[in-house]
Amino acid sequence: MTDSGGAREESSVAGTSRRDAVLESALGVFARYGYRRTSMEEVARTARISRPGLYFLFESKESLFRAAVTQALERDLAAAERLLADQGTPLRERVLGAFDRWAGRYVGPLSNDVSGVIEQNPDLLGAIVVTAPDRFEALVTKAVEDGPFPETATSVVRTLISVSVGLKHQVETRQEYRDRLAVAIDLLVG
């Protein structure tokens, strides 16, 4: 458990480090092939880095996976928060945008493998995967409470989340997901 938690700063642009770039491409590979079937070799090749170099950045395959998932979750959560906060657009559209961003990535092809790893390592990677959906729910609920029916916000958002989960199993394309979720939002968010 060394993984680097200390201060590391130099090279590249302000907020985005080399590390972050590797994390991003690694997530793409994990999402495409699943955790078990992606090798560090493949991740390294995709990130245009050597495999030992990858081990220099991340202690192990597991810690790399954990970091990649965590980063994606945090980023999508932040994006959802930003979309929801924009008072310029109507509530319905803000909520739709937040779900689209959140579910598009989090419930995507990645989720199968995330849940697979969770089942086998309940302790590892566990915290973020449980808390992130809760945080998303809280965010959306807060936004809906500023709408016309604050008292039903909790139920409405819970129901919308169920719709979102269901749609992921029913539809083929992201566009269809958006369209049908928009209908549900129109019905549920006054």
Next chain:
Amino acid sequence: MTDSGGAREESSVAGTSRRDAVLESALGVFARYGYRRTSMEEVARTARISRPGLYFLFESKESLFRAAVTQALERDLAAAERLLADQGTPLRERVLGAFDRWAGRYVGPLSNDVSGVIEQNPDLLGAIVVTAPDRFEALVTKAVEDGPFPETATSVVRTLISVSVGLKHQVETRQEYRDRLAVAIDLLVG
């Protein structure tokens, strides 16, 4: 394709034949162990019939499975229809009852295997599994159209079906499924 389609009548009580009883217990076994891992031997034993006798009733394992699934679907559809037609109880409760009956069986442990067989034999067993959900949707939509907002009935029911699918993946118990679906129905069905 012999399977018996002609006129067969005698023994046992009016509507329920020996065949039906075998079908019912066969469904239980299939639901418990999945299609591949249940043997005709096991089905025969559970139905208290000899294995050759089972082959006398059903041409093959596949046709038995198809018949069992079809029977269950038709029965649950009929039950949903009956529940929805009862003008004595409020619309909300009728809709909840219909979903509970429908999703409880159809989306239950059986569904994994049904979809598995569908994937491998798209033609066989295909028709009923596609049409039955459509028929269920039509049934509920018709009932909701008699409610206060007939013009949104189609969207409302589609959304409720998504909620139902989502809940199946979110909740652990049938009771929790009922409770949360009831909340959604209250929000969506005026």
Next chain:
DNA sequence: ACTATACAAACTAGGCGAAACTTGTAAAGT
């Protein structure tokens, strides 16, 4: 309208060793 017994053909499971691949680390280099 079945039961009991039996059988061929097909499929499935389990074992097992060899080959291939993967992880994680080391060492030397730039």
Next chain:
DNA sequence: ACTTTACAAGTTTCGCCTAGTTTGTATAGT
């Protein structure tokens, strides 16, 4: 702050085989 090359230990995959199970049918019986 990495790269290249190299390597041990572990895991996965593969091919092949054998043994066991399962399907579907037949035959004789009640």
